[in-house]
Amino acid sequence: MKLKTLFILLAGLSALTASAQRGPANPKLTELINQKDSVALKQSLETLYKSNEEEDLSLLVSYYNTKRNATRRDEVARLSRQKFPDGLAAFDEALNEIYSETDAVENEKKYKQFVARFGANPKLAGHRYFDTSKYFVAVTFKNNPEKVIEYLSGIKDTVYKTKAFSYAARETYARKEYVLAEKLIKKSIDDELKSSSVRSADYYAYAKQYAAALYANKKYTEGLKYAKEVAAAQDNSKDLAFNDTYLNLLVAKSQYNEAYPLMEESIKQGRASAEVKAQFKAAYAAVKGSDQGFADYEKSLYAQLKEKVSAELVKKMINEPAFNFTVQDLKGKTVSLSDYKGKTVILDFWATWCGPCKASFPHMQAAVTKFKNDPNVVFLFIHTWETVADPVKDAGNYISSNKYTFNVLMDLKDPATKSNKAASGYKLSGIPAKFVIDGKGNIRFRSLGNSAGGNDAFVEEISTMIALARSESSLGK
Secondary structure (H helix, E strand, O other): OOHHHHHHHHHHHOOOOHHHHHOOOOHHHHHHHHOOOHHHHHHHHHHHHHOOOHHHHHHHHHHHHHOOOHHHHHHHHHHHHHHOOOOHHHHHHHHHHHHHOOOHHHHHHHHHHHHHHHOOOHHHOOOHHHHHHHHHHHOOOOOOHHHHHHHHHOOOOHHHHHHHHHHHHHHHHHOOOHHHHHHHHHHHHHHHHHHOOOOOHHHHHHHHHHHHHHHHOOOHHHHHHHHHHHHHHOOOOOOHHHHHHHHHHHHHOOOHHHHHHHHHHHHHHOOOOHHHHHHHHHHHHHHHOOOOOHHHHHHHHHHHHHHHHHHHHHOOOOOEEOOOOEEEEOOOOEEEHHHHOOOEEEEEEEOOOOHHHHHOHHHHHHHHHHOOOOOOEEEEEEEOOOOOOOHHHHHHHHHHHOOOOOOEEEOOEOOOOOOEHHHHHOOOOOOOEEEEEOOOOEEEEEOOOOOOOOHHHHHHHHHHHHHHHHHHHHOOO
Protein backbone atom coordinates (compact mmCIF):
# COMPACT_ATOMS: atom_id res chain seq x y z
CA MET A 1 0.00 0.00 0.00
CA LYS A 2 1.47 3.32 -1.01
CA LEU A 3 0.67 5.27 2.13
CA LYS A 4 3.75 7.43 1.81
CA THR A 5 2.61 8.68 -1.59
CA LEU A 6 -0.89 9.26 -0.27
CA PHE A 7 0.34 11.23 2.74
CA ILE A 8 2.41 13.46 0.45
CA LEU A 9 -0.47 14.02 -1.96
CA LEU A 10 -2.93 14.77 0.80
CA ALA A 11 -0.52 17.28 2.28
CA GLY A 12 -0.50 19.07 -1.05
CA LEU A 13 -4.22 18.74 -1.66
CA SER A 14 -5.44 19.65 1.80
CA ALA A 15 -6.74 23.19 1.53
CA LEU A 16 -8.67 23.64 4.71
CA THR A 17 -8.22 26.71 6.86
CA ALA A 18 -4.88 26.86 8.66
CA SER A 19 -6.33 25.74 11.98
CA ALA A 20 -8.41 22.95 10.48
CA GLN A 21 -5.63 21.81 8.20
CA ARG A 22 -3.02 21.42 10.89
CA GLY A 23 -5.38 20.78 13.76
CA PRO A 24 -4.30 21.20 17.36
CA ALA A 25 -0.95 19.66 18.17
CA ASN A 26 -1.33 16.18 19.63
CA PRO A 27 0.44 16.39 23.01
CA LYS A 28 0.89 12.62 23.15
CA LEU A 29 2.62 12.58 19.75
CA THR A 30 4.75 15.55 20.75
CA GLU A 31 5.74 13.75 23.94
CA LEU A 32 6.78 10.64 22.01
CA ILE A 33 8.79 12.62 19.47
CA ASN A 34 10.59 14.58 22.18
CA GLN A 35 11.31 11.58 24.42
CA LYS A 36 15.07 11.40 24.95
CA ASP A 37 15.14 8.35 27.21
CA SER A 38 15.45 5.42 24.80
CA VAL A 39 14.33 2.87 27.39
CA ALA A 40 11.22 4.87 28.27
CA LEU A 41 10.48 5.45 24.58
CA LYS A 42 10.74 1.74 23.78
CA GLN A 43 8.39 0.90 26.64
CA SER A 44 5.86 3.52 25.49
CA LEU A 45 5.93 2.22 21.92
CA GLU A 46 5.46 -1.38 23.07
CA THR A 47 2.52 -0.38 25.28
CA LEU A 48 0.85 1.41 22.39
CA TYR A 49 1.42 -1.56 20.09
CA LYS A 50 -0.28 -3.95 22.55
CA SER A 51 -3.18 -1.59 23.21
CA ASN A 52 -6.76 -2.47 22.34
CA GLU A 53 -7.62 1.18 21.82
CA GLU A 54 -7.73 2.37 18.21
CA GLU A 55 -6.53 5.84 19.19
CA ASP A 56 -3.31 4.32 20.58
CA LEU A 57 -2.55 2.48 17.36
CA SER A 58 -3.36 5.63 15.36
CA LEU A 59 -0.90 7.52 17.53
CA LEU A 60 1.73 4.89 16.82
CA VAL A 61 1.10 5.13 13.06
CA SER A 62 1.53 8.91 13.30
CA TYR A 63 4.75 8.50 15.27
CA TYR A 64 6.35 6.13 12.75
CA ASN A 65 5.19 8.28 9.87
CA THR A 66 6.85 11.30 11.50
CA LYS A 67 10.01 9.26 11.92
CA ARG A 68 9.81 8.14 8.26
CA ASN A 69 9.81 4.49 9.31
CA ALA A 70 7.51 3.15 6.60
CA THR A 71 7.99 -0.50 7.53
CA ARG A 72 6.86 -0.07 11.13
CA ARG A 73 4.15 2.39 10.14
CA ASP A 74 2.61 -0.06 7.68
CA GLU A 75 2.91 -2.93 10.17
CA VAL A 76 0.98 -1.00 12.82
CA ALA A 77 -1.59 0.10 10.25
CA ARG A 78 -2.20 -3.53 9.27
CA LEU A 79 -2.64 -4.47 12.95
CA SER A 80 -5.08 -1.62 13.41
CA ARG A 81 -7.14 -2.76 10.41
CA GLN A 82 -7.29 -6.27 11.82
CA LYS A 83 -8.50 -5.09 15.22
CA PHE A 84 -10.79 -2.35 13.91
CA PRO A 85 -12.11 -3.34 10.44
CA ASP A 86 -14.08 -0.11 10.05
CA GLY A 87 -11.70 2.17 11.93
CA LEU A 88 -9.25 4.89 10.94
CA ALA A 89 -6.59 2.65 9.40
CA ALA A 90 -9.22 0.88 7.29
CA PHE A 91 -10.56 4.31 6.35
CA ASP A 92 -7.10 5.34 5.16
CA GLU A 93 -6.71 2.14 3.16
CA ALA A 94 -10.10 2.55 1.47
CA LEU A 95 -9.21 6.12 0.48
CA ASN A 96 -5.89 4.90 -0.88
CA GLU A 97 -7.74 2.43 -3.10
CA ILE A 98 -9.81 5.29 -4.53
CA TYR A 99 -6.64 7.30 -5.08
CA SER A 100 -4.96 4.38 -6.87
CA GLU A 101 -7.88 3.45 -9.12
CA THR A 102 -7.61 4.73 -12.69
CA ASP A 103 -10.86 3.36 -14.11
CA ALA A 104 -13.59 5.95 -13.56
CA VAL A 105 -16.55 3.55 -13.41
CA GLU A 106 -14.77 1.29 -10.95
CA ASN A 107 -13.70 4.26 -8.89
CA GLU A 108 -17.23 5.55 -8.64
CA LYS A 109 -18.26 2.16 -7.24
CA LYS A 110 -15.41 2.30 -4.72
CA TYR A 111 -16.45 5.79 -3.68
CA LYS A 112 -20.04 4.73 -3.03
CA GLN A 113 -18.81 1.74 -1.01
CA PHE A 114 -16.47 4.07 0.89
CA VAL A 115 -19.33 6.39 1.87
CA ALA A 116 -21.66 3.51 2.74
CA ARG A 117 -19.03 1.86 4.90
CA PHE A 118 -17.66 4.86 6.78
CA GLY A 119 -20.23 7.63 6.38
CA ALA A 120 -22.22 6.63 9.47
CA ASN A 121 -19.17 6.36 11.75
CA PRO A 122 -19.53 9.28 14.20
CA LYS A 123 -15.77 9.35 14.75
CA LEU A 124 -15.30 10.14 11.06
CA ALA A 125 -18.09 12.70 10.70
CA GLY A 126 -16.87 15.68 8.71
CA HIS A 127 -13.47 14.10 8.01
CA ARG A 128 -11.67 15.85 5.16
CA TYR A 129 -11.04 12.51 3.43
CA PHE A 130 -14.68 12.43 2.33
CA ASP A 131 -14.02 15.62 0.36
CA THR A 132 -10.65 14.37 -0.83
CA SER A 133 -12.19 11.14 -2.11
CA LYS A 134 -14.52 13.18 -4.34
CA TYR A 135 -11.53 14.87 -5.94
CA PHE A 136 -9.83 11.52 -6.59
CA VAL A 137 -12.97 10.20 -8.27
CA ALA A 138 -13.47 13.38 -10.30
CA VAL A 139 -10.08 13.29 -11.98
CA THR A 140 -10.44 9.67 -13.10
CA PHE A 141 -13.27 10.70 -15.42
CA LYS A 142 -11.53 11.47 -18.71
CA ASN A 143 -13.40 13.35 -21.43
CA ASN A 144 -16.46 13.45 -19.19
CA PRO A 145 -16.81 17.07 -18.00
CA GLU A 146 -20.20 16.51 -16.38
CA LYS A 147 -18.88 13.85 -14.02
CA VAL A 148 -15.74 15.81 -13.18
CA ILE A 149 -17.80 18.87 -12.25
CA GLU A 150 -20.41 16.76 -10.42
CA TYR A 151 -17.86 15.33 -7.98
CA LEU A 152 -15.92 18.55 -7.52
CA SER A 153 -19.14 20.44 -6.85
CA GLY A 154 -19.99 17.93 -4.13
CA ILE A 155 -17.01 18.96 -2.02
CA LYS A 156 -18.35 20.57 1.14
CA ASP A 157 -15.37 22.54 2.41
CA THR A 158 -15.48 25.74 0.37
CA VAL A 159 -11.77 26.54 0.67
CA TYR A 160 -10.76 23.06 -0.40
CA LYS A 161 -13.35 23.11 -3.20
CA THR A 162 -11.76 26.22 -4.73
CA LYS A 163 -8.35 24.56 -4.72
CA ALA A 164 -9.71 21.23 -5.89
CA PHE A 165 -11.09 22.87 -9.04
CA SER A 166 -7.62 24.28 -9.73
CA TYR A 167 -5.96 20.89 -9.14
CA ALA A 168 -8.46 19.26 -11.50
CA ALA A 169 -7.76 22.01 -14.04
CA ARG A 170 -4.09 21.01 -13.98
CA GLU A 171 -4.99 17.34 -14.46
CA THR A 172 -7.33 18.00 -17.37
CA TYR A 173 -4.96 20.52 -18.97
CA ALA A 174 -2.20 17.90 -18.87
CA ARG A 175 -4.59 15.51 -20.63
CA LYS A 176 -5.19 18.21 -23.24
CA GLU A 177 -8.83 18.63 -22.22
CA TYR A 178 -8.36 22.36 -22.63
CA VAL A 179 -12.01 23.41 -22.74
CA LEU A 180 -12.74 21.70 -19.44
CA ALA A 181 -9.49 22.97 -17.92
CA GLU A 182 -10.53 26.54 -18.76
CA LYS A 183 -13.94 26.05 -17.18
CA LEU A 184 -12.52 24.52 -14.01
CA ILE A 185 -9.85 27.13 -13.36
CA LYS A 186 -12.34 29.93 -14.07
CA LYS A 187 -14.43 28.53 -11.19
CA SER A 188 -11.39 28.80 -8.89
CA ILE A 189 -10.81 32.39 -9.97
CA ASP A 190 -14.45 33.35 -9.45
CA ASP A 191 -14.57 31.71 -6.02
CA GLU A 192 -11.35 33.41 -4.98
CA LEU A 193 -12.68 36.82 -6.01
CA LYS A 194 -15.90 36.21 -4.08
CA SER A 195 -13.99 35.41 -0.91
CA SER A 196 -11.78 38.51 -1.04
CA SER A 197 -11.54 41.74 -2.99
CA VAL A 198 -7.75 41.68 -2.54
CA ARG A 199 -5.73 39.86 -5.18
CA SER A 200 -4.14 36.98 -3.28
CA ALA A 201 -1.21 34.71 -4.15
CA ASP A 202 -3.78 32.01 -4.94
CA TYR A 203 -5.57 34.35 -7.33
CA TYR A 204 -2.38 34.97 -9.32
CA ALA A 205 -1.62 31.24 -9.38
CA TYR A 206 -5.08 30.62 -10.81
CA ALA A 207 -4.68 33.49 -13.28
CA LYS A 208 -1.52 31.84 -14.62
CA GLN A 209 -3.40 28.59 -15.17
CA TYR A 210 -6.28 30.46 -16.75
CA ALA A 211 -3.98 32.28 -19.17
CA ALA A 212 -2.44 28.96 -20.25
CA ALA A 213 -5.88 27.41 -20.82
CA LEU A 214 -7.07 30.44 -22.77
CA TYR A 215 -3.97 30.27 -24.97
CA ALA A 216 -4.60 26.57 -25.60
CA ASN A 217 -8.17 27.43 -26.60
CA LYS A 218 -6.93 30.23 -28.91
CA LYS A 219 -8.55 32.97 -26.81
CA TYR A 220 -5.46 35.13 -27.10
CA THR A 221 -6.89 38.56 -26.21
CA GLU A 222 -8.41 37.41 -22.93
CA GLY A 223 -5.43 35.23 -22.13
CA LEU A 224 -3.01 38.11 -22.62
CA LYS A 225 -5.12 40.29 -20.34
CA TYR A 226 -4.68 37.86 -17.46
CA ALA A 227 -1.01 37.22 -18.24
CA LYS A 228 -0.26 40.96 -18.20
CA GLU A 229 -2.07 41.33 -14.90
CA VAL A 230 0.14 38.65 -13.38
CA ALA A 231 3.30 40.10 -14.96
CA ALA A 232 2.53 43.54 -13.55
CA ALA A 233 1.92 42.23 -10.03
CA GLN A 234 4.66 39.64 -9.52
CA ASP A 235 8.27 38.81 -10.18
CA ASN A 236 7.93 35.75 -12.39
CA SER A 237 11.55 35.50 -13.48
CA LYS A 238 11.81 31.94 -12.15
CA ASP A 239 8.42 30.75 -13.35
CA LEU A 240 9.46 29.35 -16.70
CA ALA A 241 6.07 27.84 -17.51
CA PHE A 242 4.28 31.16 -17.05
CA ASN A 243 6.98 32.99 -19.01
CA ASP A 244 6.39 30.57 -21.89
CA THR A 245 2.65 31.23 -21.76
CA TYR A 246 3.15 34.98 -21.60
CA LEU A 247 5.54 34.94 -24.54
CA ASN A 248 3.27 32.70 -26.62
CA LEU A 249 0.36 35.07 -26.01
CA LEU A 250 2.43 38.11 -26.99
CA VAL A 251 3.51 36.36 -30.17
CA ALA A 252 -0.05 35.24 -30.94
CA LYS A 253 -1.12 38.90 -30.75
CA SER A 254 1.93 40.02 -32.80
CA GLN A 255 3.10 42.33 -30.00
CA TYR A 256 6.65 42.04 -31.28
CA ASN A 257 8.29 45.00 -29.53
CA GLU A 258 7.60 43.46 -26.14
CA ALA A 259 7.99 39.88 -27.34
CA TYR A 260 11.28 40.15 -29.24
CA PRO A 261 13.77 40.19 -26.32
CA LEU A 262 11.81 37.38 -24.68
CA MET A 263 11.92 35.41 -27.93
CA GLU A 264 15.70 35.79 -28.09
CA GLU A 265 16.11 34.52 -24.55
CA SER A 266 13.66 31.68 -25.09
CA ILE A 267 15.59 30.44 -28.12
CA LYS A 268 18.94 30.68 -26.32
CA GLN A 269 17.48 28.66 -23.43
CA GLY A 270 16.02 26.08 -25.77
CA ARG A 271 12.47 26.73 -24.53
CA ALA A 272 10.97 28.36 -27.63
CA SER A 273 7.69 26.92 -28.84
CA ALA A 274 7.06 26.13 -32.49
CA GLU A 275 5.01 29.33 -32.76
CA VAL A 276 7.80 31.46 -31.30
CA LYS A 277 10.35 30.00 -33.68
CA ALA A 278 8.00 30.36 -36.63
CA GLN A 279 7.42 34.06 -35.95
CA PHE A 280 10.93 34.98 -34.84
CA LYS A 281 11.87 36.25 -38.30
CA ALA A 282 8.78 38.48 -38.45
CA ALA A 283 9.56 39.85 -34.99
CA TYR A 284 13.19 40.47 -35.97
CA ALA A 285 12.09 42.39 -39.06
CA ALA A 286 9.52 44.41 -37.10
CA VAL A 287 12.07 45.46 -34.48
CA LYS A 288 15.11 45.91 -36.77
CA GLY A 289 13.27 47.39 -39.73
CA SER A 290 14.17 44.53 -42.10
CA ASP A 291 15.16 40.87 -42.01
CA GLN A 292 18.73 41.56 -43.17
CA GLY A 293 21.22 39.48 -41.18
CA PHE A 294 18.48 37.34 -39.62
CA ALA A 295 19.75 33.93 -40.76
CA ASP A 296 23.22 34.41 -39.26
CA TYR A 297 21.79 35.84 -36.05
CA GLU A 298 19.38 32.96 -35.60
CA LYS A 299 22.23 30.47 -36.10
CA SER A 300 24.27 32.26 -33.45
CA LEU A 301 21.48 31.87 -30.88
CA TYR A 302 21.26 28.13 -31.44
CA ALA A 303 25.05 27.91 -31.31
CA GLN A 304 24.98 29.60 -27.90
CA LEU A 305 22.49 27.02 -26.68
CA LYS A 306 24.70 24.17 -27.90
CA GLU A 307 27.82 25.66 -26.29
CA LYS A 308 26.08 26.23 -22.97
CA VAL A 309 24.68 22.70 -22.80
CA SER A 310 27.99 21.10 -23.73
CA ALA A 311 30.01 23.13 -21.21
CA GLU A 312 27.63 22.22 -18.38
CA LEU A 313 27.46 18.53 -19.19
CA VAL A 314 31.21 17.97 -19.45
CA LYS A 315 31.46 18.95 -15.77
CA LYS A 316 28.74 16.46 -14.80
CA MET A 317 30.14 13.31 -16.39
CA ILE A 318 30.59 10.31 -14.11
CA ASN A 319 31.96 6.80 -14.59
CA GLU A 320 30.18 4.15 -12.51
CA PRO A 321 29.24 0.57 -13.32
CA ALA A 322 25.59 0.26 -14.31
CA PHE A 323 23.35 -2.29 -12.59
CA ASN A 324 22.54 -5.13 -14.99
CA PHE A 325 18.80 -5.46 -14.47
CA THR A 326 16.60 -8.20 -15.87
CA VAL A 327 12.94 -7.31 -16.41
CA GLN A 328 10.17 -7.96 -18.93
CA ASP A 329 8.67 -5.74 -21.59
CA LEU A 330 4.94 -5.19 -22.09
CA LYS A 331 4.66 -8.42 -24.09
CA GLY A 332 6.39 -10.54 -21.46
CA LYS A 333 9.76 -10.78 -23.20
CA THR A 334 12.74 -10.89 -20.82
CA VAL A 335 15.16 -8.01 -21.27
CA SER A 336 18.50 -7.29 -19.60
CA LEU A 337 20.78 -4.27 -19.82
CA SER A 338 23.57 -6.61 -20.99
CA ASP A 339 21.52 -7.31 -24.13
CA TYR A 340 22.61 -3.88 -25.34
CA LYS A 341 26.35 -4.18 -24.81
CA GLY A 342 28.21 -1.88 -27.17
CA LYS A 343 25.27 0.51 -27.49
CA THR A 344 24.55 3.78 -25.73
CA VAL A 345 21.50 3.22 -23.54
CA ILE A 346 19.21 5.87 -22.06
CA LEU A 347 17.12 4.67 -19.12
CA ASP A 348 14.05 6.59 -18.02
CA PHE A 349 12.44 5.37 -14.78
CA TRP A 350 8.82 6.45 -14.58
CA ALA A 351 5.30 5.59 -13.41
CA THR A 352 1.83 6.51 -14.60
CA TRP A 353 1.11 8.30 -11.31
CA CYS A 354 4.23 10.48 -11.64
CA GLY A 355 3.33 13.89 -13.09
CA PRO A 356 6.93 15.08 -13.71
CA CYS A 357 7.70 11.78 -15.45
CA LYS A 358 4.82 12.25 -17.88
CA ALA A 359 5.60 15.95 -18.32
CA SER A 360 8.98 15.03 -19.81
CA PHE A 361 7.56 12.48 -22.25
CA PRO A 362 6.84 14.84 -25.17
CA HIS A 363 10.50 15.91 -24.98
CA MET A 364 11.63 12.29 -24.69
CA GLN A 365 9.56 11.42 -27.74
CA ALA A 366 11.39 14.13 -29.67
CA ALA A 367 14.70 12.57 -28.61
CA VAL A 368 13.53 9.05 -29.49
CA THR A 369 12.41 10.28 -32.90
CA LYS A 370 15.76 11.99 -33.52
CA PHE A 371 17.72 8.78 -32.87
CA LYS A 372 15.21 6.26 -34.26
CA ASN A 373 17.48 5.38 -37.19
CA ASP A 374 20.63 5.06 -35.09
CA PRO A 375 21.01 1.34 -34.22
CA ASN A 376 23.61 2.13 -31.58
CA VAL A 377 21.34 4.28 -29.41
CA VAL A 378 18.64 2.63 -27.29
CA PHE A 379 15.95 4.25 -25.15
CA LEU A 380 14.38 2.09 -22.40
CA PHE A 381 11.44 3.40 -20.37
CA ILE A 382 11.33 1.44 -17.12
CA HIS A 383 7.98 1.59 -15.33
CA THR A 384 8.57 1.12 -11.61
CA TRP A 385 7.06 1.64 -8.16
CA GLU A 386 3.66 0.58 -9.48
CA THR A 387 0.56 1.32 -7.42
CA VAL A 388 -2.26 -0.32 -9.38
CA ALA A 389 -3.47 -3.91 -9.54
CA ASP A 390 -2.43 -4.40 -13.19
CA PRO A 391 0.61 -2.18 -13.83
CA VAL A 392 1.39 -3.79 -17.19
CA LYS A 393 -2.03 -2.90 -18.54
CA ASP A 394 -1.91 0.53 -16.90
CA ALA A 395 1.48 1.41 -18.41
CA GLY A 396 0.60 -0.02 -21.83
CA ASN A 397 -2.68 1.88 -21.98
CA TYR A 398 -0.99 5.16 -21.08
CA ILE A 399 1.72 4.78 -23.71
CA SER A 400 -0.65 3.70 -26.48
CA SER A 401 -3.31 6.33 -25.70
CA ASN A 402 -0.67 9.06 -25.97
CA LYS A 403 0.85 7.50 -29.13
CA TYR A 404 4.38 7.35 -27.69
CA THR A 405 6.80 5.07 -29.54
CA PHE A 406 8.60 3.97 -26.38
CA ASN A 407 10.18 0.63 -25.52
CA VAL A 408 8.57 0.10 -22.11
CA LEU A 409 9.99 -2.34 -19.55
CA MET A 410 8.22 -3.36 -16.34
CA ASP A 411 10.16 -3.25 -13.09
CA LEU A 412 7.50 -5.16 -11.17
CA LYS A 413 7.55 -5.57 -7.41
CA ASP A 414 9.25 -8.76 -6.27
CA PRO A 415 6.64 -10.80 -4.34
CA ALA A 416 9.23 -11.98 -1.79
CA THR A 417 11.22 -8.83 -1.11
CA LYS A 418 8.44 -6.32 -1.94
CA SER A 419 11.02 -4.26 -3.82
CA ASN A 420 11.41 -3.18 -7.43
CA LYS A 421 14.76 -4.69 -8.35
CA ALA A 422 15.80 -2.34 -11.14
CA ALA A 423 14.90 0.75 -9.10
CA SER A 424 16.77 -0.68 -6.10
CA GLY A 425 19.76 -1.55 -8.29
CA TYR A 426 20.02 2.08 -9.37
CA LYS A 427 19.40 3.29 -5.79
CA LEU A 428 16.52 5.50 -6.80
CA SER A 429 15.29 7.99 -4.25
CA GLY A 430 12.63 9.39 -6.57
CA ILE A 431 11.35 9.47 -10.11
CA PRO A 432 11.68 10.57 -12.85
CA ALA A 433 15.24 9.34 -12.96
CA LYS A 434 17.27 9.20 -16.15
CA PHE A 435 20.60 7.50 -16.84
CA VAL A 436 22.89 7.52 -19.88
CA ILE A 437 25.01 4.36 -20.08
CA ASP A 438 27.92 3.95 -22.47
CA GLY A 439 28.73 0.93 -24.62
CA LYS A 440 30.89 -0.60 -21.90
CA GLY A 441 28.10 -0.61 -19.36
CA ASN A 442 29.12 2.45 -17.34
CA ILE A 443 26.81 5.21 -16.16
CA ARG A 444 27.97 8.52 -17.64
CA PHE A 445 25.06 10.78 -16.67
CA ARG A 446 22.19 10.49 -14.20
CA SER A 447 18.95 12.39 -13.67
CA LEU A 448 19.62 14.95 -16.37
CA GLY A 449 17.38 16.32 -19.08
CA ASN A 450 14.37 16.95 -16.83
CA SER A 451 11.17 18.63 -17.94
CA ALA A 452 12.20 22.08 -16.66
CA GLY A 453 13.89 22.81 -19.97
CA GLY A 454 12.14 23.37 -23.26
CA ASN A 455 12.05 20.85 -26.06
CA ASP A 456 15.14 22.19 -27.87
CA ALA A 457 17.20 22.30 -24.67
CA PHE A 458 16.04 18.82 -23.66
CA VAL A 459 16.90 17.21 -26.99
CA GLU A 460 20.20 19.08 -27.12
CA GLU A 461 21.06 17.76 -23.63
CA ILE A 462 20.24 14.18 -24.51
CA SER A 463 22.12 14.45 -27.82
CA THR A 464 25.20 15.92 -26.15
CA MET A 465 25.16 13.28 -23.40
CA ILE A 466 25.00 10.55 -26.01
CA ALA A 467 27.87 12.11 -27.98
CA LEU A 468 30.02 12.51 -24.85
CA ALA A 469 29.28 8.96 -23.67
CA ARG A 470 30.26 7.59 -27.08
CA SER A 471 33.42 9.65 -27.18
CA GLU A 472 34.62 8.65 -23.71
CA SER A 473 33.79 5.00 -24.33
CA SER A 474 35.70 4.95 -27.62
CA LEU A 475 38.72 6.42 -25.85
CA GLY A 476 38.60 3.64 -23.27
CA LYS A 477 37.80 5.98 -20.39
